[in-house]
Amino acid sequence: MAGSSEGQSYGASKAFEGTSAMSPGGGAISGGGTGVGGGSGLGSQDTGGPVNLTKNDSQQQQQSNSSADNQTPWQGQANAAIIMLALAGLMLMAANMIKPTNPTLLWVKRGLAIGATALGSMVAVIGMNLISRYNQQMQGGIFLAGGGIIAVLGAIAAIGSFHGSASTQLETGATQLTNQDAAYQSFMQHSSWNSGDINGMYKVDTNLYRVDYPSGTNYYTWNGDQGWNFVRNVPH
Numbered sequence: 001m002a003g004s005s006e007g008q009s010y011g012a013s014k015a016f017e018g019t020s021a022m023s024p025g026g027g028a029i030s031g032g033g034t035g036v037g038g039g040s041g042l043g044s045q046d047t048g049g050p051v052n053l054t055k056n057d058s059q060q061q062q063q064s065n066s067s068a069d070n071q072t073p074w075q076g077q078a079n080a081a082i083i084m085l086a087l088a089g090l091m092l093m094a095a096n097m098i099k100p101t102n103p104t105l106l107w108v109k110r111g112l113a114i115g116a117t118a119l120g121s122m123v124a125v126i127g128m129n130l131i132s133r134y135n136q137q138m139q140g141g142i143f144l145a146g147g148g149i150i151a152v153l154g155a156i157a158a159i160g161s162f163h164g165s166a167s168t169q170l171e172t173g174a175t176q177l178t179n180q181d182a183a184y185q186s187f188m189q190h191s192s193w194n195s196g197d198i199n200g201m202y203k204v205d206t207n208l209y210r211v212d213y214p215s216g217t218n219y220y221t222w223n224g225d226q227g228w229n230f231v232r233n234v235p236h
Contacts, residue, residue, distance in 0.1 A: 073134065074129075074130055074133075074134045074136065077126050077129065077130065078126075078130070078139060078143075080126065081122075081123045081126040081127065081143045081147070084119045084122055084123050084147075085119070085120075085123045085143070085146050085147060085150065087119055088115075088116045088119035088120045088123065088147070088150045088151075088154070089116075089150060091112045091113075091115050091116040091119070091154075092112070092113065092116040092120075092150060092153055092154050092157065094112050095109050095110075095112035095113040095116065095154070095157050096157060098112070099204060099205065100234075106234065109157070110158055113154050113155075113157035113158035114154070114158045115154075116150055116151075116153070116154035116157070117150075117151050117154030117155045117158055118154075119147075119150070120146075120147045120148065120149070120150030120151030120152075120153075120154055121147065121151045122147070123143050123146060123147025123150070124143065124144050124147030124148045124151060125147075126140075126143050126147070127139075127140045127141065127142070127143030127144030127145070127146075127147060128140065128144055130143065131144065174202045174203065174204050174210070175202065175203050176200055176201070176202050177201045177202065177203055177209075183201075183203065183209060183222055184201055186222065186228070187201065187209070187211070187220070187222070187228060190227060190228050191228075197213060197214070198211060198212065198213060199212040199213060199214065200212045204219070207221050207222055207223060208220075208221055208231070209221070209222055215235065216233055216234055216235040217233070217234040218230065218231075218232070218233050218234075219231035219232050219233075219234075
């Protein structure tokens, strides 16, 4: 019977067979199927929330920051050279400004000069390393020249501080007197030394004078009519 339950079941079965996903020859999905690309595929029916890209963005930012870091292999040496060059310059300046009117200041002057020489030499070595190892001609040349100059000037100041007549030339404002100067003539009149026994006489400050002898150096103050007063002796 057309309206019986068996007839309805048979019709439904035939209808299902007409839309089967498999072709009669066992082929792939037919054109009537719901493929991924068309109809109700994954691309058109995805109802999920937005994709979270925070992690990816964070990773990209970290990679960007790490790539921006200074990776120069000689940067540490260059920074150290800059600091040492500045310190050496300050030490040399201080050494040349100190007036060694007492033994303590004299040794401070020597220490600063020796320190400036050591730091300048280290900067020059760094400059040579940048040139020879990393081929940094300009930067290495600057450190080599600057450090070398500081080292030489520091050595001159250090060596001069151990010699009476040479060290007086490094004292700020020290001028050598001649036999025509009033202070020189006055000193010779009041001193038991004659001009042949004096290596040199210098005016260090307003009323402070330095006299170099073969055996050492003496400092005196001269107050005009009040005469000469002995300050100290620095033996050679």
